[in-house]
Amino acid sequence: xxxxxxxISKSYDKVRAxxxxxxEVKPGELFGLIGPDGAGKTTLFRILTTLLIADKGExxxxxxxxxxxxxxxxxxxxxxxxxxxxYQDLTVEENLNFFxxxxxxxxxxxxxxxxxxxxxxEPFKNRRAGKLSGGxxxxxxxSCALIHKPKVLFLDEPTTGVDPVSRxxxxxxxxxxxxxxITILVSTPYMDEAALCDRIxxxxxxxxxxxxxxxxxxxxxxxxxxxxxxxxxxxLIQDLKVFTQTHSAYPFGEYMHFTSMESDFKAEDxxxxxxxxxxxNIEVLETEPTIEDSFMELSK
Amino acid sequence: xxxxxxxxxxxxxxxxxxxxAVDNISFQVGKGEVFGFLGANGAGKTTAMKMLIGISKPxxxxxxxxxxxxxxxxEKVKRSIGYMSQRxxxxxxxxxxxxxxxxxxxxxxxxxxxxxKSQNLxxxxxxxxxxxxxxxxxPLGWKQKVAFSVSLLHDPQIIFLDEPTGGVDPITRRKFxxxxxxxxxxxxxxxxxxxxxxxxxxxxxxxxxxxxxxxxLDTPKNLKxxxxxxxxxxxxxxxxxxxx
Numbered sequence: 286x287x288x289x290x291x292x293i294s295k296s297y298d299k300v301r302a303x304x305x306x307x308x309e310v311k312p313g314e315l316f317g318l319i320g321p322d323g324a325g326k327t328t329l330f331r332i333l334t335t336l337l338i339a340d341k342g343e344x345x346x347x348x349x350x351x352x353x354x355x356x357x358x359x360x361x362x363x364x365x366x367x368x369x370x371x372y373q374d375l376t377v378e379e380n381l382n383f384f385x386x387x388x389x390x391x392x393x394x395x396x397x398x399x400x401x402x403x404x405x406x407e408p409f410k411n412r413r414a415g416k417l418s419g420g421x422x423x424x425x426x427x428s429c430a431l432i433h434k435p436k437v438l439f440l441d442e443p444t445t446g447v448d449p450v451s452r453x454x455x456x457x458x459x460x461x462x463x464x465x466x467i468t469i470l471v472s473t474p475y476m477d478e479a480a481l482c483d484r485i486x487x488x489x490x491x492x493x494x495x496x497x498x499x500x501x502x503x504x505x506x507x508x509x510x511x512x513x514x515x516x517x518x519x520x521l522i523q524d525l526k527v528f529t530q531t532h533s534a535y536p537f538g539e540y541m542h543f544t545s546m547e548s549d550f551k552a553e554d555x556x557x558x559x560x561x562x563x564x565x566n567i568e569v570l571e572t573e574p575t576i577e578d579s580f581m582e583l584s585k
Numbered sequence: 586x587x588x589x590x591x592x593x594x595x596x597x598x599x600x601x602x603x604x605x606a607v608d609n610i611s612f613q614v615g616k617g618e619v620f621g622f623l624g625a626n627g628a629g630k631t632t633a634m635k636m637l638i639g640i641s642k643p644x645x646x647x648x649x650x651x652x653x654x655x656x657x658x659x660e661k662v663k664r665s666i667g668y669m670s671q672r673x674x675x676x677x678x679x680x681x682x683x684x685x686x687x688x689x690x691x692x693x694x695x696x697x698x699x700x701x702k703s704q705n706l707x708x709x710x711x712x713x714x715x716x717x718x719x720x721x722x723x724p725l726g727w728k729q730k731v732a733f734s735v736s737l738l739h740d741p742q743i744i745f746l747d748e749p750t751g752g753v754d755p756i757t758r759r760k761f762x763x764x765x766x767x768x769x770x771x772x773x774x775x776x777x778x779x780x781x782x783x784x785x786x787x788x789x790x791x792x793x794x795x796x797x798x799x800x801x802l803d804t805p806k807n808l809k810x811x812x813x814x815x816x817x818x819x820x821x822x823x824x825x826x827x828x829x
Contacts, residue, residue: 321754322725419626446751448625448780449818450825474752489754518787519766535759538786538816539805577755584756
């Protein structure tokens with residue numbers, strides 16, 4: 286009940302949205318497509334949910350071919366598109382009923398699957414979907430995508446524009462759904478969410494930069510990373526940019542993350558340079574890379 | 586301006602029917618400060634920001650922005666500030682140059698000024714090959730850089746940025762923040778909302794809104810010490826998790 290993608294390409298006019306993409310999602314896996322706008326994530330979702338036909342390559346979902354067996358796939362999968370696409374003029378309950386009916390089932394029949402999520406919006410069941418807050422819309426959309434008990438769930442940027450609290454809750458929900466034998470393919474531009482997936486593909490410009498478990502991607506980071514801080518952030522950015530030893534220097538929260546071109550680079554070398562530039566309160570410490578460091582290094 | 590503050594907010598409140606979206610908030614923002622305005626979805630950030638930029642009237646309380654009262658001098662407020670949001674920034678079916686000309690006109694710049702400023706902006710962002718292409722065909726990261734520059738056309742004292750970096754790749758996101766730092770360094774005041782908590786760390790001070798009220802306001806360092814956590818993300822989760 287997994288997903289298999291082989292050499293998929295898709296272009297719109299001159300833009301190559303997907304460029305020879307191949308990967309497998311194992312049954313029961315929570316798999317993340319991580320990348321910014323324009324990486325090709327939505328195009329891939331639309332091909333896998335049979336809404337778009339690839340120019341080249343093949344793909345199967347739960348063993349069915351996305352072109353020849355599209356009807357079977359549509360019954361088997363749940364899809365939550367990036368843009369809110371429920372009926373704004375129907376109430377919460379009417380939307381859910383509508384999707385259940387379309388798939389030949391009832392809310393009662395699969396209630397256990399959506400219960401955790403639906404109880405949070407049930408107090409508003411008579412409110413029109415268009416009048417819900419962002420977080421509630423997201424929960425309703427997920428309920429509607431789940432109401433027919435899909436084998437595979439496609440979630441296209443379910444947490445974009447959502448605050449950190451609601452994002453955390455949403456991922457807790459996904460972890461629970463995974464326990465119920467649903468294969469989940471989810472995309473996100475938030476790199477910190479990558480750590481919550483079993484495996485991830487880092488995507489940009491229609492290509493996969495790297496595919497592995499998040500901890501393996503971090504472990505494969507090729508350089509030592511130092512976190513650097515001084516009293517003056519703006520000047521620190523400028524000075525690190527022109528330092529002859531700099532391979533990369535990016536703001537990372539309250540620190541800068543710095544990597545050197547030299548493999549035997551030491552914190553003292555940088556401290557000496559910054560002292561020479563009259564920086565105060567200098568702090569340089571070796572640190573662990575994050576998925577975001579990996580992404581930036583790979584897309585450099 | 587008193588104490589070098591450029592935004593003064595006192596007991597600002599906005600109600601819609603019997604719902605209080607912004608509940609008696611007070612704070613100041615200093616000139617040249619990068620001020621992060623955080624909160625969960627629905628906490629009242631957008632409503633508060635709309636009052637500060639002069640497009641929504643407070644139900645009670647007062648606010649001065651760049652020396653002007655947001656109630657009685659809303660038009661003067663609008664002329665003194667720049668505004669950029671992720672949702673609306675530029676017209677997709679105009680070229681970069683046309684967008685600059687259009688917004689320059691809206692801000693009341695002279696034709697000759699618009700011409701010089703357009704050229705400066707295009708030089709600065711190195712967009713010579715793209716200047717006459719439709720904005721809709723540009724990558725999101727570029728659009729946002731252009732939008733930010735356009736919001737600076739009329740040389741405002743304060744720039745309001747509403748989730749400026751959503752969906753942008755990590756490198757472009759950082760380049761965008763370098764532009765923000767550069768403007769702050771020149772003395773501009775930056776008022777910014779974001780859902781990226783690492784960006785909250787870049788701010789001089791941050792406020793966190795919960796259910797219409799400002800629950801915390803301090804430097805990221807002090808907030809982390811106060812709540813005894815390692816990151817702004819944890820501060821945010823601690824404060825905002827208890828609601829609803």
